[in-house]
Amino acid sequence: MTISLTDTQTQAQPTWCPGCGDFRILLGIKKALVAMGKPLHASCIISGIGCSGKLNHYVNTYGFESLHGRTQPVMTGVHLANHKLNVVAVGGDGDGYGIGLGHLMHTMRRNMNMMYIVHDNQIYGLTTGQYSPTTRQGTKTASSPFGSLETPVNPVKLALASDGISFIARGFAGDVDHLYKLIQAGMEHEGFALIDVLQPCTTFNKINTYDFYKERVYKLEEDASFDKTNKDLAMKRSEEWGERIPIGIFYQANLPLYEASLPAIQDKALVEHDINNINITGLYKEFI
Ligand code: SF4
Secondary structure (H helix, E strand, C coil): CCCCCHHHCCCCCCCCCCCCHHHHHHHHHHHHHHHHCCCHHHEEEEECCCHHHHHHHHCCCEEEECCCCCHHHHHHHHHHHCCCCEEEEEEEHHHHHHHCHHHHHHHHHHCCCCEEEEEECCCECCCCCECCCCCCCCCCECCECCCCCCCCCCHHHHHHCCCCCCEEEEEECCCHHHHHHHHHHHHHCCCCEEEEEECCCCCCCCCCCHHHHHCCEEEHHHCCCCCCCCHHHHHHHHCCCCCCEEEEEEEECCCCCHHHHCHHHCCCCHHHCCCCCCCCHHHHHHHC
């Protein structure tokens, strides 16, 4: 089926600040959906709370705006109800690596066939610029006027340490062509895919700007010495941050899917089961 970028639009207009990296992640997701060529009703985008939380209002797929830090349980529920859907969750670094981190760890190790895109701008943008889990140490923000004291979360390293997850990547919102191909690869991958996206917040983060990243990012796939199937190599590259920052697929493997162990959904999706003729008398008796 052929779909176009125009088909992916809704009537809602983005309310993000001018130049925000969210616009480019939105475009990356739309381009990936077009490149995949699946009908738009075959995808569902789940969002959390934060500036990125509105993203699913702007894409003409199914959507669900969930609670802060709760995209993972919601996407798991959607996927188990209909594992034939292309289920994608989006959230910010506060949503995913702060309040939602407990859920994320367990979703990663289950390796269900879904994708999570994190808009990682190293700040809480919606609440006007407090330091977040990925803010670099020493950064002055509204809540750390003398500089953040905490060691930041390293999302790629954290995911690599979580046995079970089979696709871990990092993108940059300033390179949409590269980003959409990563997103498409994550959508087409059989298993859980995490894509951490370096996303400038033009209003509250004056350090991690487009220029900051443009001077530093390099693509792992252009480095002949890198092998995305080698977890040890990926772990080493995940520690690289400074003059050079790697983007691309850090790790990809063919690992068992959680849903492959669920007998009830082997023949058809849960939503396709006939629930009108189920006899639950025996079950009743067990509990009465
Ligand atoms: Fe984007 Fe930052 Fe504005 Fe939020 S506050 S919309 S992240 S630029």
